[in-house]
Amino acid sequence: xxxxxxxxxxxxxxxxxxxxxxxxxxxxxxxxxxxxxxxxxxxxxxxxxxxxxxxxxxxxxxxxxxxxxxxxxxxxxxxxxxxxxxxxxxxxxxxxxxxxxxxxxxxxxxxxxxxxxxxxxxxxxxxxxxxxxxxxxxxxxxxxxxxxxxxxx
Amino acid sequence: xxxxxxxxxxxxxxxxxxxxxxxxxxxxxxxxxxxxxxxxxxxxxxxxxxxxxxxxxxxxxxxxxxxxxxxxxxxxxxxxxxxxxxxxxxxxxxxxxxxxxxxxxxxxxxxxxxxxxxxxxxxxxxxxxxxxxxxxxxxxxxxxxxxxxxxxx
Amino acid sequence: xxxxxxxxxxxxxxxxxxxxxxxxxxxxxxxxxxxxxxxxxxxxxxxxxxxxxxxxxxxxxxxxxxxxxxxxxxxxxxxxxxxxxxxxxxxxxxxxxxxxxxxxxxxxxxxxxxxxxxxxxxxxxxxxxxxxxxxxxxxxxxxxxxxxxxxxx
Amino acid sequence: xxxxxxxxxxxxxxxxxxxxxxxxxxxxxxxxxxxxxxxxxxxxxxxxxxxxxxxxxxxxxxxxxxxxxxxxxxxxxxxxxxxxxxxxxxxxxxxxxxxxxxxxxxxxxxxxxxxxxxxxxxxxxxxxxxxxxxxxxxxxxxxxxxxxxxxxx
Numbered sequence: 001x002x003x004x005x006x007x008x009x010x011x012x013x014x015x016x017x018x019x020x021x022x023x024x025x026x027x028x029x030x031x032x033x034x035x036x037x038x039x040x041x042x043x044x045x046x047x048x049x050x051x052x053x054x055x056x057x058x059x060x061x062x063x064x065x066x067x068x069x070x071x072x073x074x075x076x077x078x079x080x081x082x083x084x085x086x087x088x089x090x091x092x093x094x095x096x097x098x099x100x101x102x103x104x105x106x107x108x109x110x111x112x113x114x115x116x117x118x119x120x121x122x123x124x125x126x127x128x129x130x131x132x133x134x135x136x137x138x139x140x141x142x143x144x145x146x147x148x149x150x151x152x153x
Numbered sequence: 154x155x156x157x158x159x160x161x162x163x164x165x166x167x168x169x170x171x172x173x174x175x176x177x178x179x180x181x182x183x184x185x186x187x188x189x190x191x192x193x194x195x196x197x198x199x200x201x202x203x204x205x206x207x208x209x210x211x212x213x214x215x216x217x218x219x220x221x222x223x224x225x226x227x228x229x230x231x232x233x234x235x236x237x238x239x240x241x242x243x244x245x246x247x248x249x250x251x252x253x254x255x256x257x258x259x260x261x262x263x264x265x266x267x268x269x270x271x272x273x274x275x276x277x278x279x280x281x282x283x284x285x286x287x288x289x290x291x292x293x294x295x296x297x298x299x300x301x302x303x304x305x306x
Numbered sequence: 307x308x309x310x311x312x313x314x315x316x317x318x319x320x321x322x323x324x325x326x327x328x329x330x331x332x333x334x335x336x337x338x339x340x341x342x343x344x345x346x347x348x349x350x351x352x353x354x355x356x357x358x359x360x361x362x363x364x365x366x367x368x369x370x371x372x373x374x375x376x377x378x379x380x381x382x383x384x385x386x387x388x389x390x391x392x393x394x395x396x397x398x399x400x401x402x403x404x405x406x407x408x409x410x411x412x413x414x415x416x417x418x419x420x421x422x423x424x425x426x427x428x429x430x431x432x433x434x435x436x437x438x439x440x441x442x443x444x445x446x447x448x449x450x451x452x453x454x455x456x457x458x459x
Numbered sequence: 460x461x462x463x464x465x466x467x468x469x470x471x472x473x474x475x476x477x478x479x480x481x482x483x484x485x486x487x488x489x490x491x492x493x494x495x496x497x498x499x500x501x502x503x504x505x506x507x508x509x510x511x512x513x514x515x516x517x518x519x520x521x522x523x524x525x526x527x528x529x530x531x532x533x534x535x536x537x538x539x540x541x542x543x544x545x546x547x548x549x550x551x552x553x554x555x556x557x558x559x560x561x562x563x564x565x566x567x568x569x570x571x572x573x574x575x576x577x578x579x580x581x582x583x584x585x586x587x588x589x590x591x592x593x594x595x596x597x598x599x600x601x602x603x604x605x606x607x608x609x610x611x612x
Contacts, residue, residue: 018206021205021206022205022206022211023201023202023203023204023205023206023211024202024203024204024205024211024213024214026202027202027203028213048176049176049177049179049180050176050177050180051176051177052174052175052176052177053171053174053175053176058175058176058177058217059217059220059239060177060181060213060214060216060217060218060220060221061177061213063213063216063217063220063244064211064212064213064216064217065213067212067213067216068213085246086212086246087245087246087393087421087445088243088244088245088246088394088423088445089243089244090241090242090243090244090396090549090596091216091241091242091243091244092240092241092568092576092596092598093238093239093240093241094568094569094571094576095569095571109551109553109591109594110553110554110591112553112554114420114447115393115447117394117551117553117594119594132568132569135568135576135578135596137549137551137594137596139393139394139445139551141420141421240546240574240598241547241576241598243396243443243549245415245423245443245445247415247416247418247423248416248418262398262400262438262441263400263401263438265400265401267573267600268546268600270398270400270441270547272441285415285416288415288423288425288443290396290398290441290443292398292546292547292598294573294574324512327511327512328511328512328517329507329508329509329510329511329512329517330508330509330510330511330517330519330520332508333508333509334519354482355482355483355485355486356482356483356486357482357483358480358481358482358483359477359480359481359482364481364482364483364523365523365526365545366483366487366519366520366522366523366524366526366527367483367519369519369522369523369526369550370517370518370519370520370522370523371519373518373519373522374519391552392518392552393551393552394549394550394551394552395549395550396547396548396549396550397522397547397548397549397550398546398547399544399545399546399547
């Protein structure tokens with residue numbers, strides 16, 4: 001049972017459609033694995049093009065899916081006529097993202113009328129174990145009556 | 154004339170070699186356009202795979218080159234035997250990155266023995282004009298006697 | 307000549323009145339030394355109650371005036387009927403604030419309709435020289451038709 | 460049972476001594492209410508000198524105890540010969556701090572050899588209920604063989 005009340009019964013479908021329109025998500029091979037009220041999980045499988053020189057996931061990939069998981073977690077709680085915009089985020093890279101699958105879990109900390117604050121934790125799956133490698137704290141804005149998709153997500 | 158003193162005369166070559174080993178930079182088509190003491194510029198040309206749904210540059214691309222420009226600006230001031238690690242960064246997305254070329258300019262604000270603070274401004278070139286679209290404030294760590302490349306850049 | 311256009315000719319008076327109503331600013335002995343379109347300077351004199359154990363200015367004092375300088379820089383560009391709210395800020399503490407006077411200079415990086423992004427640099431005056439000790443990047447919201455003062459400034 | 464292992468059996472006493480030497484904590488009337496491995500709670504009672512114009516707790520007070528709770532949570536896990544330094548923090552102010560007691564709870568997310576990442580949640584007690592009003596994500600550095608107290612805490 002979620003502590004959040006949704007305003008749009010089709011929130012999950014709306015998030016999926018928006019996610020699918022993001023060329024960069026396709027380019028990264030990102031998958032939207034969970035969509036719940038106030039919570040979104042995004043996964044990316046290991047691929048040599050997404051790495052830095054040690055073969056670990058690149059920080060840019062970590063930041064991208066952390067931001068998107070937070071933005072879409074915010075989006076789940078918005079009206080069907082709203083869109084979402086990333087205002088800013090802060091990312092702490094806590095340990096090397098060495099593993100097979102990168103998993104970002106974004107959750108809403110507080111949803112205001114205009115401003116939603118989210119946190120995303122990013123894990124890397126290594127030897128069947130999930131290790132926390134980064135955390136993000138970000139701020140997202142509700143764009144009322146903006147039928148199209150957000151600029152920064 | 155830079156206000157910074159370098160410790161490694163081959164700093165520019167070392168930054169270029171490290172940049173070239175980053176698979177994700179190649180994947181994005183990023184170019185290391187300027188390397189000076191305490192300053193680095195990175196450029197990415199427009200490409201439909203790097204966009205969000207409006208055709209603008211994706212926020213993930215902005216964050217990636219902002220972080221890298223800051224990290225490599227830090228790296229220019231380090232010893233030949235050091236490597237650099239992104240501890241954290243904060244990115245404010247100030248306007249849509251609508252244009253042909255994305256340009257991140259990272260500069261060192263203060264270089265301490267272990268910790269370097271950098272700022273990156275990100276511009277988008279539109280109709281031959283540069284528009285500020287994002288700014289990053291980040292923290293980078295000097296890893297002494299670490300011959301290989303950084304984990305998070 | 308400022309690059310910013312003000313909407314309220316009495317912006318400086320409005321900032322001063324708001325500042326003077328802040329009990330915590332009085333408690334810290336803070337002075338609003340400059341108010342210009344998109345720019346505000348706040349000064350605090352050294353005092354043993356504002357210090358940490360080395361006798362330097364406490365990080366909490368630095369954060370407080372950095373946030374306030376950014377918030378009031380934003381406020382200078384708003385309508386007479388708006389108020390300002392701090393959404394978030396990030397502060398990098400770059401060197402010890404050892405000196406006689408702490409000076410925060412907040413300036414607007416971009417003023418949007420709802421969201422203003424500001425940077426504050428914090429200096430400490432030591433032996434008649436200003437030394438950069440911290441920098442802040444923050445996000446402020448315009449509260450339309452909110453006659454009273456902001457909650458978080 | 461804490462998930463963290465301490466290196467100094469007298470960690471709690473060391474935190475209390477350091478806290479008591481902070482002039483600014485006394486000035487704010489702050490109390491160190493809980494000290495556990497990787498966790499610290501700080502409380503401040505309502506007082507007209509700590510308020511903004513609505514009579515709520517000032518954002519500067521929130522930032523100060525959020526930073527300190529994170530810094531001291533880091534400090535609990537350090538050696539008896541280490542000191543702690545705040546590198547940076549980011550604070551999201553999520554709702555007005557209207558109430559009688561302000562409570563910051565800082566906890567370690569990851570403790571590395573040099574860098575510790577912490578989160579602090581700040582609550583305000585109103586009508587016997589705790590309300591989340593802010594959250595902080597910050598980075599703290601271990602200063603080895605630095606017998607005295609930190610500069611920025």
